[in-house]
Amino acid sequence: MTDLDPMLSRASADAAAASPERIVIVGAGLAGLRAAERLRELNFTGELVIIGAERHQPYHRPALSKQLLLGELRPSDLLFESYVELDAQWRLNTPVYQVDTSRRMLHLPGGEEMRYDGLVIATGVEPRHLAGSPRHDSRVVQLRTLDDAAQLRRQLRHGDGPVVVIGGGFTACEVASTVRQMGRAATIASRSPVLMGRALGQKLGRSLAELHRANGVDVHLGVKVLNWFRESWGMALHLSDGHLVLADAVVLAVGSVPATAWLRGSGLALEDGVLCGPTCHAVGANDVVACGDVARWPNLRFDSTPRRVEHWTNAVEMGRHAAESLLAGQRSARPYTPLPRFWTEQHKTRLQGSGLPALGDDTVRLAGAAEDGGGGLVGYVKDGRLVGVVGREAPRAMVRWTAELEEQLRRTATRAPGRERITTTQRTAERSSANLRGPAADRTSGPLRTPDGERSSGALRPVGAERSGPYLRAVGAERSRPNLRAVGAERSSPNLRSVDPGPASEQEMPPVDRTRLAAWEFSRDGARAMN
Amino acid sequence: MRHRRREAEIRISVNNRRCHRYGFCVMEAPDVFWLVEDGQLRFDSRPDITRRDQARMAARICPMQAIGIQERAK
Numbered sequence: 096m097t098d099l100d101p102m103l104s105r106a107s108a109d110a111a112a113a114s115p116e117r118i119v120i121v122g123a124g125l126a127g128l129r130a131a132e133r134l135r136e137l138n139f140t141g142e143l144v145i146i147g148a149e150r151h152q153p154y155h156r157p158a159l160s161k162q163l164l165l166g167e168l169r170p171s172d173l174l175f176e177s178y179v180e181l182d183a184q185w186r187l188n189t190p191v192y193q194v195d196t197s198r199r200m201l202h203l204p205g206g207e208e209m210r211y212d213g214l215v216i217a218t219g220v221e222p223r224h225l226a227g228s229p230r231h232d233s234r235v236v237q238l239r240t241l242d243d244a245a246q247l248r249r250q251l252r253h254g255d256g257p258v259v260v261i262g263g264g265f266t267a268c269e270v271a272s273t274v275r276q277m278g279r280a281a282t283i284a285s286r287s288p289v290l291m292g293r294a295l296g297q298k299l300g301r302s303l304a305e306l307h308r309a310n311g312v313d314v315h316l317g318v319k320v321l322n323w324f325r326e327s328w329g330m331a332l333h334l335s336d337g338h339l340v341l342a343d344a345v346v347l348a349v350g351s352v353p354a355t356a357w358l359r360g361s362g363l364a365l366e367d368g369v370l371c372g373p374t375c376h377a378v379g380a381n382d383v384v385a386c387g388d389v390a391r392w393p394n395l396r397f398d399s400t401p402r403r404v405e406h407w408t409n410a411v412e413m414g415r416h417a418a419e420s421l422l423a424g425q426r427s428a429r430p431y432t433p434l435p436r437f438w439t440e441q442h443k444t445r446l447q448g449s450g451l452p453a454l455g456d457d458t459v460r461l462a463g464a465a466e467d468g469g470g471g472l473v474g475y476v477k478d479g480r481l482v483g484v485v486g487r488e489a490p491r492a493m494v495r496w497t498a499e500l501e502e503q504l505r506r507t508a509t510r511a512p513g514r515e516r517i518t519t520t521q522r523t524a525e526r527s528s529a530n531l532r533g534p535a536a537d538r539t540s541g542p543l544r545t546p547d548g549e550r551s552s553g554a555l556r557p558v559g560a561e562r563s564g565p566y567l568r569a570v571g572a573e574r575s576r577p578n579l580r581a582v583g584a585e586r587s588s589p590n591l592r593s594v595d596p597g598p599a600s601e602q603e604m605p606p607v608d609r610t611r612l613a614a615w616e617f618s619r620d621g622a623r624a625m626n
Numbered sequence: 627m628r629h630r631r632r633e634a635e636i637r638i639s640v641n642n643r644r645c646h647r648y649g650f651c652v653m654e655a656p657d658v659f660w661l662v663e664d665g666q667l668r669f670d671s672r673p674d675i676t677r678r679d680q681a682r683m684a685a686r687i688c689p690m691q692a693i694g695i696q697e698r699a700k
Contacts, residue, residue, distance in 0.1 A: 129686065155691050178682045178695065408650070411686050438648050438689045447648055490649035491661045497653055 116141045118421065119201060119209060120183075121191050121357075122217030123147025125156070125407065126387025128175055129414030130215045135179045137422055143183040144209070146201075148218070148354075150188040151241050157407055159244040160269040161440065164251075165276060170241055194361045196380040213421045216358070216369050216377065216385035217414065220351035220405065225261060228347055229323055234330060237347045238266055247346065255279055256343030259332055261320065263287045265294065265439055267348035268303065271312050272441040282313040282340045284320065284332065286349070294437060295485060296452055299473060303441070310442040313340070353389045353403065367391055368403045373430035375417040381425060386410070386417035396432035396504055397451055397482065406437040434501050445488055449497040450475070450504070452483030463492040472496060480507050636678050637696040638671050644692035651684035651693060659684060 118134060120127045123145050131145055147153075154173040162168040186203075193202040194214070201209040222237040229235055236247045251258070251274075258274045260267045263285030274281040283290070289300030290307070304314050315334055322333035330342045353368035364370035364378040369385040371392035377383040385392075387410040391403045404413075412433045420428035438447040455475025461484065464470040470489030474481050474496075481503045486493040638658065647667050651659040658681050659669045673681060678697070685693040 157689065158691075173691075175691070176685070178685070178697075407689070408687055436650065436653075438650075440646065445646060445648065490647055490665070494649045494652045494661065 116212050117144065117210065118142070118213040118215065119144045119146065119211040120215040120217055121146050121194075121201070122215075122219055122354075122387070122389070123149065123151075123185070123187060124153055124217060124219050124387065124410065125175065126219070126410035126414035126417075127215065127217035128153040128177065129411050130217060130384075130386055130418040131181050131183055132177050132179055133415040133418035134422065135181055137419065139418075139422060141212070143181065144186060144211075145183050146186040146189050146191055146203075148188070148190045149240055149242075152185070152187070154241055156239075159238060159241065160266050161273055163241075163244050164248060164270070164273045166248075170245075173241070191357045194358060196362050196383060199382065212382065214380075214383045215414075215417055215421060216383065216389060217387050217410075217417075218354040218357070218389050219410075220388040221354045222347065223350040223352050225320075225347050225349045227320065227323070228261075228345075229325060232325055232330075234325075234343070235345045235347060238270060239351070247344070250344040251277070251279075254343045256329060257282060257341050258344050258346065259284060259330075259340055259342040260346045260348060261285070262346075262348035262350065263290045263292070263316070264348060264350060265291065265437075267346070268307070268441050269439060270346050270348060271307060272310070275310055275312060275442065280313070281311070282315065282342070283307060284315045284318050284334055284340065286317065286319055288317040290314075290316070291439075293453055294439075294448060295446070296455060296458060296475060298458060299485060303446075306442055306444060315340070351388070351405070353391075355389065370401055372425075373432075374420045374425065374428035375413065375431050376420060376425050376428065382421070384417040384421045386413040390417075392431060394432055394435075394451075395430050396434065397454065402451075404433075404435050406435050408436045409433065434497065434504070436497070445490070446485065447490065447493055448483060448485040449493065450481075450483030450500050452485055454482045461492075461496060463495060464489040480504075634675050634678075634697065634699045636673060636675060636681060636698075638669055638673065638681055639694040639696070640667065640669060641690075641692040641694065644690045646690050646692075648689050650687050650689055654687050655680035655684035 118139065118141060120130055120143070124147070127145055127147070131143055134143060151170075153175050154170070155175065158168055158173055163170070163173065189203060191201050191203060194200070195202070196214075199211050199214070201211060201214075203209055220239075222239045224230070233246070234250055236250060237243055238247060255278075257280035258270075259282045260271045260274070261284050263283065267283060267285065268290055271281045271283045289295075289297055290303040292300040295303065304316060307314050315336055315338060317336075318338075319335040320332050321335050324331040324333070330345060332340050332342060332345070334340060355365050355369060358365055358369065362379045363383065368389050368391040370378045371385050371390050372378060373393050373395050375384045375386060375390065375392060377385050388403065388405045390413060391401045393399045393401045394404075413431060416429075416431040416433075420431070423429070434449055435451060436447070436449050438445065440446070452475040454477050456478075457476045459474045459476055461472040461474045464472040464486065470492065471487045472489050472492050473485050475483035475485070481500055484493065484496045484500050486496070645667060647661065647665055649661050649667075651667070651669075652661055655677065657670075657677050658673045659667060662668055681693075681695055685695050
């Protein structure tokens with residue numbers, strides 16, 4: 096917390112002076128956990144209560160649609176660690192019915208009332224209901240909680256027939272991919288004309304459908320379910336494009352809604368979640384902050400429009416910031432201005448993003464993915480300003496471009512919108528190549544120097560091979576291929592993971608290639624086209 | 627000094643089977659983790675204690691929850 100020291104010592108001092116006796120966190124998910132952790136890091140010594148509607152301790156939801164469904168991880172593998180002693184009272188399996196912000200009182204089952212001095216709202220979202228879907232049928236499941244995932248696993252064990260996924264977002268796409276990985280037939284039926292359009296934009300969303308089709312998923316876009324036929328042998332769904340699709344099990348993944356029913360009548364502003372100011376303080380109360388999926392706040396790094404960000408990383412970062420803001424108090428709290436990040440993996444293809452791609456009104460092809468061996472990088476531009484980056488199989492380039500995006504947003508934040516253009520001037524190019532020199536190039540000095548002082552890839556060895564320094568480890572041994580030629584030949588495969596593209600040259604990193612991106616293909620040709 | 631006394635120590639481990647090398651840890655803790663040319667993740671398994679906060683943040687933000695941190699106070 097060295098970078099936050101001035102603020103934090105003030106926050107800690109305030110905490111000690113004002114001495115709030117009890118902070119209650121409603122929501123025992125990731126955001127709630129990280130808020131609790133941060134409160135203790137900042138030396139909040141009062142009582143800490145964490146109330147959760149589910150019966151589980153906080154767990155890693157992203158694995159539900161992937162590793163847990165596949166059986167690679169068990170529920171107990173998904174529990175989070177805390178890196179400080181929480182000393183919290185856990186009230187799991189406990190819904191909060193109501194909150195009275197004027198009396199600072201929570202209403203719990205059985206008529207229990209619980210007073211708070213500070214309140215953290217972290218109740219997240221709940222799956223959206225699909226009108227007309229037979230939710231009383233055990234073959235129709237949603238996937239938000241660990242218990243949902245267990246039910247889906249039971250359902251899938253009953254047979255080996257087709258699975259229909261309704262929806263077109265992260266969860267829907269990941270479940271369809273997992274179902275294919277299990278060797279079963281999968282169908283995606285989405286009301287939206289593109290998959291993951293909100294996260295990826297129209298062009299990439301369209302290409303994503305091709306990735307799914309290439310991997311055997313039957314993709315129906317822009318459709319509704321007109322009729323559900325439920326028979327003892329299975330189900331059939333009549334789609335609005337005229338198709339009849341069969342299903343052993345149906346997964347409803349049609350988005351989510353903020354879990355705010357318990358806040359009705361609280362005096363808080365509830366408009367698509369809990370409306371917050373820039374500091375995470377809830378509008379309508381003094382000692383209430385919100386964080387994670389449920390919170391809607393203006394990220395001043397981009398603009399002053401309040402938005403919800405349902406990304407997993409946001410639960411970590413906002414949970415921590417909300418805790419800081421609560422202790423600092425509304426007047427001295429800092430605005431929460433994260434650079435949002437997300438990832439997904441579908442059909443063994445890693446996609447990851449930074450910023451707010453959805454804000455972009457144009458896309459540009461970005462250079463630098465070559466170093467990751469056949470990946471692709473797209474920049475999202477609004478008013479000539481880079482607002483987001485999405486990479487396919489390009490983690491190293493994403494590290495650099497995320498830093499570059501942060502730098503560009505920082506520079507443009509102080510100027511009138513639209514004044515600062517993305518340039519390819521010499522000055523920018525020089526700065527970029529200096530700033531964007533990757534960790535691999537920088538980290539060989541000092542204690543991490545490899546034995547021979549070189550930074551050639553020959554000195555970097557995987558676990559199990561010779562270690563290059565006393566404490567240096569490498570991960571990914573199983574993905575490295577000894578024969579670079581063979582790897583190079585495979586590079587255009589859409590499923591290719593980490594490969595060695597040869598030494599990356601810094602000249603390959605101009606800031607932005609203004610070439611308009613016609614289409615971002617996940618196909619074999621696409622990998623070549625991107626490079 | 628090789629066996630210099632320290633206030634506290636941290637040890638980093640990465641679960642090779644969980645890690646999918648997204649590089650989020652590199653963004654959080656560039657002094658501890660880095661991705662190399664062939665897509666592998668390298669890391670300093672015994673970083674200086676001054677890097678504890680960034681290492682913890684990397685562990686928190688890891689999409690695959692693959693990073694383990696052992697801390698020992700002295």
